[in-house]
Amino acid sequence: MPDPLTKFRLISLRSRLMLLVALAIMPLAAMTVINGIRERDHAIRVSEENLLRLTRLAAANEAQSIEGARQILVDLASVPELLGPKERCSALLADVLERNEGYVNFGLIQPNGEVTCSGVPLTRPVNLGDRTHFQRAVSERRFIAGDYVFGRVIRKHTINLTYPVIDRQGAVRAVVFAALDLAELDTYINEISLPPGSVLATADGRGQLISRRPDPERWLGTSVPAVMRAGMSKPGGPSLLVRGDDGVERLHAFARVGPPQLTDYTVSIGVPVESITSAARRDQMMSLMALASTTFLALLAAWLAGDVLIVQRVRKLMHTAADITAGKLEARSGIEYGREEIGNLAKALDEMAAALQKKETARSLAERELRAADQRKDEFLAMLAHELRNPLAPISTGAHLLKLLHSDDAQITQTCAIIARQVEHMTSLVDDLLDVSRVTRGLVSLSTQALDLRRVVEDAAEQVRPLFTTRRHRVVLDLPPGPAIVKGDHKRLVQVIANLLGNAAKYTPEGGHVTLRLAPEDGQFVVTIVDDGIGMDPALVARVFDLFTQAERTPDRSQGGLGLGLPLARSLVELHGGSVSAYSAGLGEGSTFTVRLPRFEEPLAGTVPAPPAAERRGAHGEPLRILLVDDNQDAVATLQLFLQAAGHVVEAAFRAGEALDAARMFRPDACLLDIGLPDFDGKELARRLRADPLTSGATLIAMTGYGRPQDRDAALAAGFDHYLVKPVSTTQLAQILATVRPASAQS
Numbered sequence: 001m002p003d004p005l006t007k008f009r010l011i012s013l014r015s016r017l018m019l020l021v022a023l024a025i026m027p028l029a030a031m032t033v034i035n036g037i038r039e040r041d042h043a044i045r046v047s048e049e050n051l052l053r054l055t056r057l058a059a060a061n062e063a064q065s066i067e068g069a070r071q072i073l074v075d076l077a078s079v080p081e082l083l084g085p086k087e088r089c090s091a092l093l094a095d096v097l098e099r100n101e102g103y104v105n106f107g108l109i110q111p112n113g114e115v116t117c118s119g120v121p122l123t124r125p126v127n128l129g130d131r132t133h134f135q136r137a138v139s140e141r142r143f144i145a146g147d148y149v150f151g152r153v154i155r156k157h158t159i160n161l162t163y164p165v166i167d168r169q170g171a172v173r174a175v176v177f178a179a180l181d182l183a184e185l186d187t188y189i190n191e192i193s194l195p196p197g198s199v200l201a202t203a204d205g206r207g208q209l210i211s212r213r214p215d216p217e218r219w220l221g222t223s224v225p226a227v228m229r230a231g232m233s234k235p236g237g238p239s240l241l242v243r244g245d246d247g248v249e250r251l252h253a254f255a256r257v258g259p260p261q262l263t264d265y266t267v268s269i270g271v272p273v274e275s276i277t278s279a280a281r282r283d284q285m286m287s288l289m290a291l292a293s294t295t296f297l298a299l300l301a302a303w304l305a306g307d308v309l310i311v312q313r314v315r316k317l318m319h320t321a322a323d324i325t326a327g328k329l330e331a332r333s334g335i336e337y338g339r340e341e342i343g344n345l346a347k348a349l350d351e352m353a354a355a356l357q358k359k360e361t362a363r364s365l366a367e368r369e370l371r372a373a374d375q376r377k378d379e380f381l382a383m384l385a386h387e388l389r390n391p392l393a394p395i396s397t398g399a400h401l402l403k404l405l406h407s408d409d410a411q412i413t414q415t416c417a418i419i420a421r422q423v424e425h426m427t428s429l430v431d432d433l434l435d436v437s438r439v440t441r442g443l444v445s446l447s448t449q450a451l452d453l454r455r456v457v458e459d460a461a462e463q464v465r466p467l468f469t470t471r472r473h474r475v476v477l478d479l480p481p482g483p484a485i486v487k488g489d490h491k492r493l494v495q496v497i498a499n500l501l502g503n504a505a506k507y508t509p510e511g512g513h514v515t516l517r518l519a520p521e522d523g524q525f526v527v528t529i530v531d532d533g534i535g536m537d538p539a540l541v542a543r544v545f546d547l548f549t550q551a552e553r554t555p556d557r558s559q560g561g562l563g564l565g566l567p568l569a570r571s572l573v574e575l576h577g578g579s580v581s582a583y584s585a586g587l588g589e590g591s592t593f594t595v596r597l598p599r600f601e602e603p604l605a606g607t608v609p610a611p612p613a614a615e616r617r618g619a620h621g622e623p624l625r626i627l628l629v630d631d632n633q634d635a636v637a638t639l640q641l642f643l644q645a646a647g648h649v650v651e652a653a654f655r656a657g658e659a660l661d662a663a664r665m666f667r668p669d670a671c672l673l674d675i676g677l678p679d680f681d682g683k684e685l686a687r688r689l690r691a692d693p694l695t696s697g698a699t700l701i702a703m704t705g706y707g708r709p710q711d712r713d714a715a716l717a718a719g720f721d722h723y724l725v726k727p728v729s730t731t732q733l734a735q736i737l738a739t740v741r742p743a744s745a746q747s
Helices: 004-008 013-077 086-099 132-140 182-188 226-232 273-325 341-405 410-440 453-470 490-506 538-542 565-575 633-645 656-666 682-691 709-718 730-738
Strands: 103-109 115-118 144-150 157-166 172-181 199-203 209-213 240-243 249-256 266-272 449-452 474-478 485-488 513-521 524-531 579-583 591-598 625-629 649-653 670-674 699-704 722-725
Touching: 013 086, 013 157, 013 172, 013 249, 013 266, 013 273, 086 103, 086 115, 103 157, 132 144, 132 157, 132 172, 157 182, 226 240, 226 249, 226 266, 249 273, 266 273, 273 341, 341 410, 341 633, 449 453, 449 490, 453 474, 453 485, 453 490, 453 513, 453 524, 485 490, 485 591, 490 513, 490 524, 490 565, 490 591, 565 579, 565 591, 625 633, 625 656, 633 649, 649 656, 656 670, 656 682, 670 682, 682 699, 682 709, 699 709, 699 730, 709 722, 722 730
Parallel strands: 474 513, 625 649, 625 670, 670 699, 699 722
Antiparallel strands: 103 115, 103 172, 144 157, 157 172, 199 209, 199 266, 240 249, 249 266, 449 485, 513 524, 524 591, 579 591
16 A cells, blocks of 8 residues: 655655745744744733832832831820820720721830730730840831731731830830731732732741732741742842742742831732733734644645646656657647746657657658568569579470480480579579568578488588589588487578588689588587688678678689578578677688587477378379460470370460360369469469369469469468479479379279
8 A cells, every 4th residue: 555655755846846835934934933932022021010010019008008007106106105004005005906907916015025015905924025026126226017926915927016115315115016917918909900820929028928819828927939039139120930839930020018117028929921921822823823824725725736737737748758658659748838847848748749750750651661662672572583483494394304305315414404503503593582581571480390400411411412513522521420409490401501501612612622510519509611712801701691792703603693692591590599600711711601509409200201102103103184284385385295204194274264174174183383374373273173073183283483481371272282483393393293193093
C-alpha cells in the first residue's frame, strides 16, 4: 500500500509550490508570534502602572485609618483626666472606645510597662513593657504603629498604636495606646475592586501579615515569603512575578502605608498574570487562528491551483511525451500556449511532435518507396533469373544430349563438358545473386538438424572438385577421426564451405596447394582453409566480406565471379550462430579463411533408408509417358530429345490449353510443366490436371526460372510433386523420374 506521505515529497512541483507558500507565510507567522509576545509584555507594563496606582490607593486608605487613630491618641494625651484616678481614666477610655468603631481597646501604660487603666476592664494585671511599640514610643517620643500582636487583654489579632504622654518638663509620664482590630482594618480596603484571584496584603515591619484579602483569618500573623520581603523592602519599586502557594503566578506591586514617621507597614497587591494577559492572549489566539486559517487556505489554494495550473498540465505533457515515445506522433498536449513556462514547453513539445510526425511521414514514405523499390528489385532479380535460366536450360540439356549420343567422340564429349561447366557456373552466379538478396533481407529460413560437419566438408569438396582438377591444385582434407556434430542446415553449410573452397581455387595459381582442416576448439568446431595463392593486402582483408568486393582482376582469372560468395558465406555462418574471418600476410603470401561453428552435443538423427529397389525406375524397365509443356521451343526440343533418348515416350505442348487437351488423350505418367505459360500459368494448369480424374494421378514436376522460396511454396500448394529450377539438372531429373511408376505397373 503506498504511503500517502509520498504525495507530499519535495520531488513534485505541487509540493514545492506549497513549500514556497509556507515559506512566504512564515515571516507573517513569526511577526504574529512576536506581536503576541509584545502585546503580552505591553499588557504587563500597563498592568504594572495600574497595579502600582491601585496599591498606592490601598496604602493611602490604610494610612488614613492609622492617621485617624494617631489623632485620637494625640487628643487623649492632652486630656488631664488620663493621668488622674484609675476609675476616671478607665471611664474616659471606655467612653472613647464606645465612640470609635474598629478599635478593641484603649489603655494607658505606665513607664514601668503596667497597664493602669483600660477601656476594657482588666481581669488580671497586664504588663506591656516588653512590647516593641511601647519601648519605641518611650525612646523615640513619637507616635508608633506597632507590629502584629495577639492581644493579651482582648485575645484578638491586633496592632497597637502608641503615643507618649509628655509633661511640660518634657518627661514621658505614660504611653497611651489604641488596639486596632485587624479584621476591621480590612474594611478600609474593601471598596477597592480587584480582578478575580487577586491578593491584597499588608505586612508590618517584621513581615507579618496584619491584613489580607481574601481569607484574612487564615493568614493574619503569618510571615510573607522571602521574595515578598525583598519587594516590601523597596516599596514603590519594580513589580515582581511571584508564584503563590496555590500555584498561581501573580504580578505584585508594593506601596508604603503613610510616611516613615507614621508606619513601617507595606501594602502589596498581586494580580494573576493570567487575567493580565488574557486579553492579549485572546487577541494572539485570534491572530494565530486567523494565521492558521490563512495558511490552510493558502496551502489549499496552492494545492488546487498547483493541480490545475501545474500538475494537470505537466501530466498532460508527460502523457503526450509518453505517446510520442510510443510512436503516436499525432499526439498533442492540448494546452493553451501562453507566455508562461508550461505554455512555452507545451508549444515546444507540440512543435517537436509535429516535426517528428513530418519526418516520420517522410521516412514512412521513403520506407514505402524503398520497399517498393526493393520489391521491384526482387521482381527484377526473379525475372532476370528466369530469363537467364530459360536459355540455359536448352543449352544444358543439349550438352547432355550430345554427350549421350556421341559418347565415343572425345572431342564432342570434351566440348559438352565445357558447355556443362559454363552453364553450371552461370547458374551458380544467378543463384548467388538471389541468395545474397534474400539473406541481406532476412528472408532465408534454415532447416536445421544435428549433422556431421565432416560430411558437409566432403560434400562441398566434391562440388568444387572439378575446379580443383581443372587447375591441377593439390587439395588436402584434414578431418578428425570422430564425428564433428553441429546444428545447422546441411545444404547451406555445404554452400558456405563450397564458396570458400571455390574462392581458394579461383585465386590460387595452377599447381597450388589448398588445405582444409577441421578441428575442435573451445566448444566449437573450426574449419580452416589455407591456400598459397595471391594473398590480400590489409585493406582488402578488412572489406573482403563486403558485397561485390574482389581482388584486382587479371586476364587469367576469368572465373573471378561477382564478389557475392564471401558475403553470402558470412551471412549464412552468422545465421548458424558462428563466425567467419579472413587473414593474409600480404600479397603473394596466400590467404586463410576460418569458420567457427558452435558444437552441438546431441547425437545424430538416424539416417533415412534408401527407397526400395522396387520403387525405383530401373526396377521396371518400362518407359514413362511424359507430357512436356514449355513455351520455349528450344528448351522443349532439347529436353524432348534427351527424354526420348532415355527411352521415354514424350508428348510436347507449348500452351497450357493445348496441354490440357493432350493430357486427356495422352494420359501421362509424369508432366514436366513450365510455370510461365502464355495463356495461363503452370500452377493453374497443375490444379486443373489434379482436378481431372484422367490425370489426377500423374506426377507433376515444375520446371521454371523462378527460384524464390515463395515461388516454390506456391507451386507445391498448387499440386506439384517436385520443383526444379532451370537449367534443370538432367541427373536430378533422371533420379525423380526413376521414382515414378508407370500406369501399367500401377494397374
